[in-house]
Amino acid sequence: MSRAELDPELLVCQARAGDVRARARLFSLVENGGLAAQNALAELAPLANHACVVGITGPPGAGKSTLLGRMAAELRRHGQTVAIFAIDPSSPLTGGAILGDRIRMQDLHGDPGVFVRSISTRGAVGGLARAVGDLVVTADALGYDVILVETVGAGQDETAIARVAPTVVLVEVPHLGDDVQAIKAGILEVTDIFVVNKADRGDADQAVAILRAMLSLGQRHDDWVPPIVKTSATTGDGVPRLLDAIRDHRAYLQREGRLEAWHRERARADLLAAVRDRLFAQAMARISSEQLDALVDEVASRRLDLASAVDRLIGEPGC
Amino acid sequence: MSRAELDPELLVCQARAGDVRARARLFSLVENGGLAAQNALAELAPLANHACVVGITGPPGAGKSTLLGRMAAELRRHGQTVAIFAIDPSSPLTGGAILGDRIRMQDLHGDPGVFVRSISTRGAVGGLARAVGDLVVTADALGYDVILVETVGAGQDETAIARVAPTVVLVEVPHLGDDVQAIKAGILEVTDIFVVNKADRGDADQAVAILRAMLSLGQRHDDWVPPIVKTSATTGDGVPRLLDAIRDHRAYLQREGRLEAWHRERARADLLAAVRDRLFAQAMARISSEQLDALVDEVASRRLDLASAVDRLIGEPGC
Numbered sequence: 003m004s005r006a007e008l009d010p011e012l013l014v015c016q017a018r019a020g021d022v023r024a025r026a027r028l029f030s031l032v033e034n035g036g037l038a039a040q041n042a043l044a045e046l047a048p049l050a051n052h053a054c055v056v057g058i059t060g061p062p063g064a065g066k067s068t069l070l071g072r073m074a075a076e077l078r079r080h081g082q083t084v085a086i087f088a089i090d091p092s093s094p095l096t097g098g099a100i101l102g103d104r105i106r107m108q109d110l111h112g113d114p115g116v117f118v119r120s121i122s123t124r125g126a127v128g129g130l131a132r133a134v135g136d137l138v139v140t141a142d143a144l145g146y147d148v149i150l151v152e153t154v155g156a157g158q159d160e161t162a163i164a165r166v167a168p169t170v171v172l173v174e175v176p177h178l179g180d181d182v183q184a185i186k187a188g189i190l191e192v193t194d195i196f197v198v199n200k201a202d203r204g205d206a207d208q209a210v211a212i213l214r215a216m217l218s219l220g221q222r223h224d225d226w227v228p229p230i231v232k233t234s235a236t237t238g239d240g241v242p243r244l245l246d247a248i249r250d251h252r253a254y255l256q257r258e259g260r261l262e263a264w265h266r267e268r269a270r271a272d273l274l275a276a277v278r279d280r281l282f283a284q285a286m287a288r289i290s291s292e293q294l295d296a297l298v299d300e301v302a303s304r305r306l307d308l309a310s311a312v313d314r315l316i317g318e319p320g321c
Numbered sequence: 322m323s324r325a326e327l328d329p330e331l332l333v334c335q336a337r338a339g340d341v342r343a344r345a346r347l348f349s350l351v352e353n354g355g356l357a358a359q360n361a362l363a364e365l366a367p368l369a370n371h372a373c374v375v376g377i378t379g380p381p382g383a384g385k386s387t388l389l390g391r392m393a394a395e396l397r398r399h400g401q402t403v404a405i406f407a408i409d410p411s412s413p414l415t416g417g418a419i420l421g422d423r424i425r426m427q428d429l430h431g432d433p434g435v436f437v438r439s440i441s442t443r444g445a446v447g448g449l450a451r452a453v454g455d456l457v458v459t460a461d462a463l464g465y466d467v468i469l470v471e472t473v474g475a476g477q478d479e480t481a482i483a484r485v486a487p488t489v490v491l492v493e494v495p496h497l498g499d500d501v502q503a504i505k506a507g508i509l510e511v512t513d514i515f516v517v518n519k520a521d522r523g524d525a526d527q528a529v530a531i532l533r534a535m536l537s538l539g540q541r542h543d544d545w546v547p548p549i550v551k552t553s554a555t556t557g558d559g560v561p562r563l564l565d566a567i568r569d570h571r572a573y574l575q576r577e578g579r580l581e582a583w584h585r586e587r588a589r590a591d592l593l594a595a596v597r598d599r600l601f602a603q604a605m606a607r608i609s610s611e612q613l614d615a616l617v618d619e620v621a622s623r624r625l626d627l628a629s630a631v632d633r634l635i636g637e638p639g640c
Contacts, residue, residue: 040628043626047623048624050623266617266618268621269618270617273613273620276628276630277601277631278600280631280636282597282600285596285600294592297592298589298592301588301592302581302585302587302588302589307366308591309359311595312596315592
């Protein structure tokens with residue numbers, strides 16, 4: 003282990019100076035969490051809040067990874083640096099290789115202006131969201147201009163992407179058909195830009211019409227009108243227009259003071275989650291495993307209801 | 322409002338006596354949560370733990386709702402009562418109508434031996450899981466023989482179904498193709514029975530082979546070998562075999578003492594979640610909104626890191 007791995011301050015300094023291996027090590031340290039990550043984040047956090055952060059979600063097979071590669075290539079052509087975090091569905095067959103392969107296809111591998119990391123969804127979903135948030139802060143502090151976060155949609159917690167990125171892009175494909183039921187009200191409400199990808203195959207205009215109909219039924223918390231952009235990730239068609247739409251949305255957020263509001267909302271949620279975790283950890287340190295096991299037995303056998311069991315564990319006054 | 326709605330004990334009594342409207346009202350009361358739900362559950366919980374509870378998950382369009390209708394019809398033919406809870410993806414276009422329509426198709430509507438309820442995913446995912454758990458306890462206490470819980474898969478938290486049901490069925494279709502990446506390690510590990518539905522259309526045997534290959538790569542926490550059942554929900558083919566597989570799995574759980582272990586694990590998770598909620602509510606009651614807002618501002622502007630903010634909110638010794 004190098005000295006830098008034991009000394010977050012040195013690792014942050016090396017990473018900021020552009021050392022590619024130090025960057026990879028720093029991202030791993032932050033991803034793994036714990037005290038070392040906390041120390042590194044205390045160094046990094048004051049340097050962040052400059053990058054354009056975009057969440058990209060949509061069903062499996064919509065071509066998100068290929069689109070990400072195209073977006074990164076286009077951004078590089080304009081001299082912007084890009085960090086990509088992909089929340090990996092962890093299929094035992096495909097592993098984390100998909101995104102890496104797509105990126106390599108775009109000749110971006112080896113470009114120090116592009117950083118790509120897949121993050122496994124194994125473990126708690128809440129914990130994952132926090133790890134992604136920390137990685138975004140890290141990339142932001144290291145000066146990446148654009149940070150793209152990819153998640154697989156159609157899940158119950160897909161709106162979590164709106165807690166990671168102030169701009170959310172939903173990628174769909176033509177022939178929504180049966181899958182329309184998978185587009186939930188929640189994700190519609192947090193989507194700022196819609197993409198109909200694979201627009202060269204199938205009836206993209208019909209998909210646009212369906213999305214517009216769904217949009218007209220939903221309710222937004224702001225007055226942004228989400229554009230619907232047709233793209234073809236395989237040919238690259240529409241990708242510059244998508245990047246324009248992302249820039250427009252960011253300008254809208256800044257103009258309306260909504261970017262600041264978003265950061266405040268995020269800070270509140272993070273703080274409350276951290277309070278929850280700390281209180282629980284403190285309480286668990288005071289409860290013996292024998293006491294807990296005995297109560298679990300009583301609840302499992304339905305001799306005691308949950309509320310009364312909680313009373314016995316933590317309800318004593320003055321505690 | 323009738324007296325029964327104000328008096329959970331009376332409502333439970335009427336529902337247990339078979340009053341269909343009292344049952345619907347009781348399920349609504351439990352779903353809505355709060356103190357009235359807690360009181361009703363305290364009455365109901367000691368009567369539960371007898372039903373066969375099965376979770377059915379899989380991607381949108383796999384035909385889960387139609388399959389549920391077939392399963393319910395087959396169970397009714399054998400004199401068993403069935404409660405079905407469908408976690409509704411809440412699409413503004415399709416609403417909660419899908420499941421109801423499919424069930425009506427099977428001529429089960431109006432049969433007092435079948436209870437069907439769609440539950441919206443709006444709101445917190447954790448809260449949803451708890452609501453479903455409470456509905457399952459309620460149906461169990463009311464004497465339903467089989468309880469089927471349908472969720473849409475491909476989500477980040479799809480393994481949550483294993484916390485609701487000790488037997489998990491994953492429904493897939495032939496031509497997995499691109500969507501294989503959507504079948505995550507997590508759901509493979511918690512699936513007890515695989516179904517290849519729409520087996521009459523497309524190459525079901527290839528899908529079976531792919532699933533078998535994925536299974537051989539995964540690791541189970543027990544020695545159950547998950548069967549793969551081919552069904553056609555539209556014709557009903559394979560449905561009796563699926564119900565046999567469910568019975569076999571339940572017999573396995575009981576034989577190995579795993580059903581009891583599952584209930585204990587579930588009670589532990591519920592108890593710890595309730596402890597978390599109570600501690601947080603207690604702490605928030607002590608924190609002024611001005612104090613919280615000031616700290617949120619400092620965290621949002623990166624002047625204060627999260628851990629230090631938590632210290633200031635709750636870290637004081639003796640508190």
